[in-house]
Amino acid sequence: MEKFGAVVRRYHLGPLIGLVILVIILSLLSPQFFTFGNLRNVALQTSVNALLAVGMTFVILTAGIDLSVGSSLALTAALSAGLMVAHVNPWVAALAALAAGAVAGFLNGVFVAYARLAPFIVTLGTMQLFRGLTEVYTNGNPIFNLPSSFSHFGTGLLLAIPLPVWVTAVVFGVVWVVLNKSVFGRRIYAIGGNETVAHLAGVPVKRYVVLVYVISGVLAALAGIVLTSRLGSAEPTAGTGYELDAITAVVLGGTSLFGGEGTILGTLIGALILGVIDNGLNLLNVNSFYQDAVKGLIILAAIMLDRKKSTGR
């Protein structure tokens, strides 16, 4: 048992064990759960939160937080939908959304790194700012009648797997390499571990912090593109509360909110846990009044499985 615990801790297996237990329980409770069609749905439904959570992982690894991702998602989605309705090529419009996401992230990063304001406060402010700009831009109305070629991106399949799932998988792959095999990745961990030491060791901390928020903003825009193409419309309320789901996924995945410690695979597993819970509760037709409570309990249980690691520090 002791040895098993050590293995769990060394390879951060807590979240994975939590996910596996959840999948087993749901498979027993619902005959529809463990079917290819349903698991494909879970993957598709998880993709938006997973993309946001990847960006959030970068930010949290540097001991920051990005509360603005849900609003950035809404703003960039609205911008690209507006361009498409104005007959701009959908891919150009999508690129414009990614660029706008980068600008939004840059703004956050500059406030955090150069004005030296607390990330929580900065992104709390920009969360409101971006939501307000979204409302101004959309006049509070959804933007719809988007071109069908764009909708195909959110709904189409490649080798029986939805395109957004491929996109999410590629992003995770790239990020895994960056975080584990590159100088950039090592320095991100170093900044989160101890910013002063990282600075003294020659890491351009400020530039890196800005870059981290830019990554978060771009991924929020990418999540917005996925969501908009799935819905065929951009909503002024899109992404409301998504920042909390993204943070939950990161924390469930074992990343420390104090920075410097965590893995991208953990984040993927965290996002999948959330997706599986939502899906399972729907399949079981759990009374709406109990859903939030049940979800909260499962999240607490999953974190408990990971408890030894954090208390050991």
Added chain:
Amino acid sequence: MKNWKTLAAVGAISAGLIAGCGTTPAANSSGNSSTGAGNTATNSAGGSSASTSGSYTIGFAVSTTNNPFFVAMENGVKQEAQKLGVKVIVDNGNNDPSTQLNQVQDLIQQKVNAILLNPTDSQALSSAVTAANQANIPVITLDRSVNSGKVAAFIASDSVQAGKMAADELIKALKGKGNVVELQGIMGSSAEIDREKGFDQEIATAPGIHVVARQTAKFDRSTALNVMQNILQAHPDINGVFAQNDEMALGALKAIQQAGKSNIAIVGIDGEEEAVQDVQKGLLYADIAQQPTQEGVLGVDNALKLIKGQSVQSTISSPLQLVEKGSSFTGF
């Protein structure tokens, strides 16, 4: 020293942004005649047009402006006010009861002649109404009312009736037989409770119809897309969907289309433009349209009556309209 420079730059950026936000609606109103008509009635521009008919000011505290329904209500208020030469101060409560409470108190301080209140929360805004009562400012509530305090008039569509009408449409669509899913709104909100109540009462009159699943999608389109996708896994054999608002109906439609199903009748409530279009295309079976613009218009009309000392009905029902394929409703 360097820090001061940074701070100054930050200040300049934020000032620029705030100025930018301030000018955007004005730019809209000159550039876009369809959406801009309402903007000219706000307090900044109201002075010039209000000179014709006294100098009455109405405060309009709206729960949120990021939802087409309330945007339409706001437009109704602004358009009618402009027509009648009444000045309007619009406060957006951002769905937060305490923000809205403060806003109503500010309206009282500004000594408006009447307050139109579209409360975010029936309980929390009761004290705002009491405060207005003490200041002798008449209050009319729109769409939702408050639990206590003296309200001169309550203007809304009948949500129980809307639920009943939706049930009737589904019974008709399914010829009295089949499996139905209900997508619920934000649990505990009055719209959710009343629409469900009306729907349940009426659907019970058709014993051949079974409600096989009830799940909340929080009045939100993307949530409804996911929830409906999940429900379709558990219930591949459903024939109808009752969505308690149009946003969820549209989300459910996407899930059903993406599942490659076409024989599922969807009925929504609200009368949003996109849903109305989809009814005409045959994608949604029917929509129970409310007329929020009309609610706003009725609000201003009755507020003016109150200001002039005339009496108004305590409950004024804003009409519901059934939208079917071929009907002429144009959305709000």
